[in-house]
Amino acid sequence: MSIQDAPSGVALWRQVADGIERGIADGRFAAGEKLPGEIEIAETYRVNRHTVRRALATLAERGLVRAERGSGTYVETGRIAYPLRSRTRFSEIVGAGGREPRGQFIDASEQEATRELARELGLKTGAPLVRIESVRLADRVPICVSTTWLSAERFPDAGKVFANVRSMTKLVAHYGIRDFRRASTRITAGIVDATDATRLDLALGRPVLVVDSTDVDTMGQPLTTKRARFAAERVEFLVENG
Amino acid sequence: MSIQDAPSGVALWRQVADGIERGIADGRFAAGEKLPGEIEIAETYRVNRHTVRRALATLAERGLVRAERGSGTYVETGRIAYPLRSRTRFSEIVGAGGREPRGQFIDASEQEATRELARELGLKTGAPLVRIESVRLADRVPICVSTTWLSAERFPDAGKVFANVRSMTKLVAHYGIRDFRRASTRITAGIVDATDATRLDLALGRPVLVVDSTDVDTMGQPLTTKRARFAAERVEFLVENG
DNA sequence: TCAAGTTGTCTAGTATCATAGACAACTTGA
DNA sequence: TCAAGTTGTCTATGATACTAGACAACTTGA
Numbered sequence: 315m316s317i318q319d320a321p322s323g324v325a326l327w328r329q330v331a332d333g334i335e336r337g338i339a340d341g342r343f344a345a346g347e348k349l350p351g352e353i354e355i356a357e358t359y360r361v362n363r364h365t366v367r368r369a370l371a372t373l374a375e376r377g378l379v380r381a382e383r384g385s386g387t388y389v390e391t392g393r394i395a396y397p398l399r400s401r402t403r404f405s406e407i408v409g410a411g412g413r414e415p416r417g418q419f420i421d422a423s424e425q426e427a428t429r430e431l432a433r434e435l436g437l438k439t440g441a442p443l444v445r446i447e448s449v450r451l452a453d454r455v456p457i458c459v460s461t462t463w464l465s466a467e468r469f470p471d472a473g474k475v476f477a478n479v480r481s482m483t484k485l486v487a488h489y490g491i492r493d494f495r496r497a498s499t500r501i502t503a504g505i506v507d508a509t510d511a512t513r514l515d516l517a518l519g520r521p522v523l524v525v526d527s528t529d530v531d532t533m534g535q536p537l538t539t540k541r542a543r544f545a546a547e548r549v550e551f552l553v554e555n556g
Numbered sequence: 557m558s559i560q561d562a563p564s565g566v567a568l569w570r571q572v573a574d575g576i577e578r579g580i581a582d583g584r585f586a587a588g589e590k591l592p593g594e595i596e597i598a599e600t601y602r603v604n605r606h607t608v609r610r611a612l613a614t615l616a617e618r619g620l621v622r623a624e625r626g627s628g629t630y631v632e633t634g635r636i637a638y639p640l641r642s643r644t645r646f647s648e649i650v651g652a653g654g655r656e657p658r659g660q661f662i663d664a665s666e667q668e669a670t671r672e673l674a675r676e677l678g679l680k681t682g683a684p685l686v687r688i689e690s691v692r693l694a695d696r697v698p699i700c701v702s703t704t705w706l707s708a709e710r711f712p713d714a715g716k717v718f719a720n721v722r723s724m725t726k727l728v729a730h731y732g733i734r735d736f737r738r739a740s741t742r743i744t745a746g747i748v749d750a751t752d753a754t755r756l757d758l759a760l761g762r763p764v765l766v767v768d769s770t771d772v773d774t775m776g777q778p779l780t781t782k783r784a785r786f787a788a789e790r791v792e793f794l795v796e797n798g
Numbered sequence: 799t800c801a802a803g804t805t806g807t808c809t810a811g812t813a814t815c816a817t818a819g820a821c822a823a824c825t826t827g828a
Numbered sequence: 829t830c831a832a833g834t835t836g837t838c839t840a841t842g843a844t845a846c847t848a849g850a851c852a853a854c855t856t857g858a
Contacts, residue, residue, distance in 0.1 A: 328565025384824030625805045626854030
């Protein structure tokens with residue numbers, strides 16, 4: 315208890331983390347730059363080095379800094395760090411980075427399941443699907459466009475619902491599903507096509523990260539499958555090496 | 557850990573306290589009204605009753621609520637709760653209540669110590685004193701006017717210094733005194749006089765609380781003695797019943 | 799007067815926070 | 829190649845936070 319003597323209800327490591335984050339936000343620590351060493355940070359905040367490490371760990375988890383053993387801890391680039399976990403929520407990831415997430419509905423339509431879509435969703439080929447096109451933004455900058463497919467039978471009027479809530483989490487919540495998780499994720503890359511270029515506000519010829527994924531409910535039942543195209547220059551995916 | 561599962565670094569009791577304070581600030585809990593019972597609050601926040609009690613204790617200490625055994629916990633009136641402790645700092649008390657403290661210099665002059673002033677300050681009758689008049693405000697509303705006397709020998713040019721720093725704490729700090737405490741406090745009441753009425757933006761005939769107090773340093777040596785006149789309708793003094 | 803509901807106080811156990819020290823693993827520059 | 833400086837990991841200890849249960853002290857209204 316060195317920063318203030320009356321218990322504040324805010325953990326020391328959190329106060330340190332907030333301090334460093336403020337330093338990054340207001341440019342005192344520039345992107346790519348090396349932070350002071352853990353021992354030096356501990357001295358300036360008058361806390362134990364382990365406390366500093368905990369603060370840095372939370373910042374690293376959120377993608378704001380990156381520690382390099384033997385060298386130092388560096389402020390991450392401006393790219394949005396996008397951890398790929400079984401529990402992946404765009405709004406949470408973007409919000410954790412201190413940016414304002416937003417969803418934008420483009421359009422919805424019905425189509426029949428191709429063999430691949432049917433396999434992903436555990437349906438029969440030709441089953442009725444709802445197809446939703448949407449854009450997701452961070453601080454008004456478009457990050458990715460997504461095409462999402464859902465069973466039209468299980469999620470009637472899913473398109474209209476999504477147009478209102480503009481969030482997949484809220485969409486499935488509308489049908490009583492409180493939780494879901496990422497069952498499979500496949501990442502490739504390509505060149506942006508004309509339609510996506512407009513939607514992403516991206517120049518033609520720029521690379522995109524293409525993510526095919528399927529979400530399942532707590533019972534393992536497939537809910538949605540989607541193909542998202544990320545502006546490569548605006549994100550970086552973090553794969554957990556557990 | 558019920559409000560969120562990942563450790564946030566913010567103690568539960570603090571989250572509850574912040575929630576209740578927000579409720580008071582935005583009028584969800586009106587002044588004088590009874591808060592929900594501790595058990596009910598515990599249920600809504602999904603925490604233990606003891607955790608709620610800790611949250612309420614901090615709010616009570618800051619004067620925002622008042623607990624009545626057997627009856628309930630009530631939102632305090634709009635009056636500034638002014639705890640009278642040995643360590644009393646206007647700026648801290650007002651700041652703790654979520655208001656912005658400010659000091660205003662009126663004028664300073666020299667005078668000789670009367671017998672009463674000399675006794676309070678541990679000086680000889682007729683010793684040279686500096687007399688400082690000031691107003692203290694909370695959120696731009698004047699709360700009290702004070703007349704402060706100090707030894708002119710120990711605190712040369714105290715008037716000029718105070719005009720700059722506008723804070724007794726900073727004034728004595730200027731002379732190397734890092735800490736002081738309230739040695740004696742005497743409270744009476746009266747009717748505002750014409751001069752104070754203007755300074756307090758108070759109608760003539762309104763009551764004032766008159767507080768005579770003497771501050772001493774850590775060695776018990778008297779530093780300042782003062783007479784403060786508080787607009788009675790804007791404060792209430794809390795006496796610690798320890 | 800009494801029952802229900804309220805705040806106050808005590809004990810106890812578990813989890814988290816914070817400190818401390820030591821050493822390993824690694825990078826960098828001389 | 830080596831020394832200095834860095835992050836990573838381990839053990840250990842005490843303080844604080846949170847939960848849980850029980851009961852006392854008090855207020856209110858029937």
